[in-house]
Amino acid sequence: MSNEDSARLTLEEIREVTRSVCARYDDEYYRELDRTEGFPHDFIKDAMEAGLGSVMVPAEYGGMGLGVREASVVVEEIHRCGGSGSNLHGQMFMMGILARHGSDEMKQEILPLVASGEVRLQSFSVTEPTAGTDTSKITTKARKEGNEWVVSGQKVWTSRMDHTDFFMVFARTSPVKDPKKPFQGLSCFLVDKRKIDPKTLTTKKIDVMFNHHTYEVFYDDMRIPETCMIGEEGKGFKYLLDGLNAERILIGSECIGDGRWFLDRAVKYANERVVFGRPIGTNQGVQFPIAKGYAQLEAVDALRWKAADMFDSHENCGAEANMLKMLASEASWDLANTCMQTHGGFGLAREYDVERKFRENRIFQIAPISTNMVLNYVSQHVLGLPRSY
Structure with missing residues (x-):
């Protein structure tokens, strides 16, 4: 559908578009994925082609230009039809972060690619083994060397990391100076996984009780361009x-x-x-x-x-x-x-x-x-x- 048409969709019409995609994937499809621990590549492809993953992307970047209200209907219907919205919801809210806080250059380069389904933005790398819910205790660091950031540390529960093109990672770019402000110094980066040295990023799948592809991730001096930072340094939280x-x-x-x-x-x-x-x-x-x-x-x-x-x-x-x-x-x-x-x-x-x-x-x-x-x-x-x- 065109951007102009998608921007005029009502909630009920969005439900119908979602149901029409989900109707192609019955219980047996998800049962087999569960049995084999497979990843729903074909469902994601069809969902993206129908525009479901671009709901929260501004229209000027090829998305529907709608809000979380409409996005919530998409994932609700996927679950009501027996599937899992996790394969789209990460992309939805991460594109929201990028649209709200990324540079104009970053948005112009990446948002149209994600909105069209040409690339996937699937992973949000935040949680760490020793920090858990306490994000202020993140120890993954990013240090500046010339025109690059060098990221080192370990994350856990980073979903879909082996099935993404871009991902977001949170790292500390400066130490805590004021104990009353422990979140200062955390920064957010958007990384093109296809362009980094694979030796500097390794993953280990976590075996969980249902078919969810989530990983431990190890960053070993991963070098990324300075332009990967979203927004201002130290304001990632x-x-x-x-x-x-x-x-x-x-x-x-x-x-x-x-x-x-x-x-x-x-x-x-x-x-x-x-x-x-x-x-x-x-x-x-x-x-x-x-x-x-x-x-x-x-x-x-x-x-x-x-x-x-x-x-x-x-x-x-x-x-x-x-x-x-x-x-x-x-x-x-x-x-x-x-x-x-x-x-x-x-x-x-x-x-x-x-x-x-x-x-x-x-x-x-x-x-x-x-x-x-x-x-x-x-x-x-x-x-x-x-x-x-």
Whole structure:
């Protein structure tokens, strides 16, 4: 579709475009990927050709020029159709960081390539083994040598690193000088993985409980041009927070999509499965958990729109984005358990796909931010309670 046409799409039309792509990839497709630990190259290709990965790219760079509100619908529908939005959502919020904070030259060079699907921007290299959630303790360093930055350190949980062309990496470019400002000195870089010496960047895949391609990454004096820095030196944490609010809205929307998948499957099975001469859905013990899950999901959906509208209006939406992610992950996990229980023994059978989605959904209780850290944020920044960590 043309940029002019895509900019006029309504939310429902975006849903329909997403569904039309997802319809080509059935349960068996994802079941086989899960079995072989395959990567959905063909799905990503089709999704990018349909413009789904360029929703948040400004129209002047070949994207739809829309917001996180529209992007949230894309990933929600992918999950409702049984897939995973992780293969697009990283690209969405990272392109948002680039569009908001990158130089004009960087945006003109890279955004059109990513929007068209010619290259992939899939990986966000932030977390470290010894730092975890405490980003202020990042030890990966970037030192300046002539017109290059030299990056050294180790990251963990860098998703899709073996399947990307460009990636973002956060590194410390100056030491902490004021203990009260531990995030000063962190900088953000956009790296063309195809142009670096492969000896200076190595990866090790982490074996996890579901089909998610995530890696340890080792930077061994990786040399990158000075033009790779996004924005100003030492202000990377500000850009990170801007991107993470979008990410949490997208993750919350993926949880809503998962919740609707579990809901649809539970209702269908409860209507069809006959035991003791009647559908099991006749029993209140089966009905009520499904109905309660639906009610919780509808409440979370209302918060999704509020958070997305605030982000797109450049309002501070930290509280809303965090609460959305937490509540949506809890609502979808409750429905995952309800769906599993409704199916009984068949919930464990791979042919029903419930166990696969069950495994996939569990991560949202932990990442990209844990429930406890969300509660820490709300306690301190919303309710004015003392800092607890």
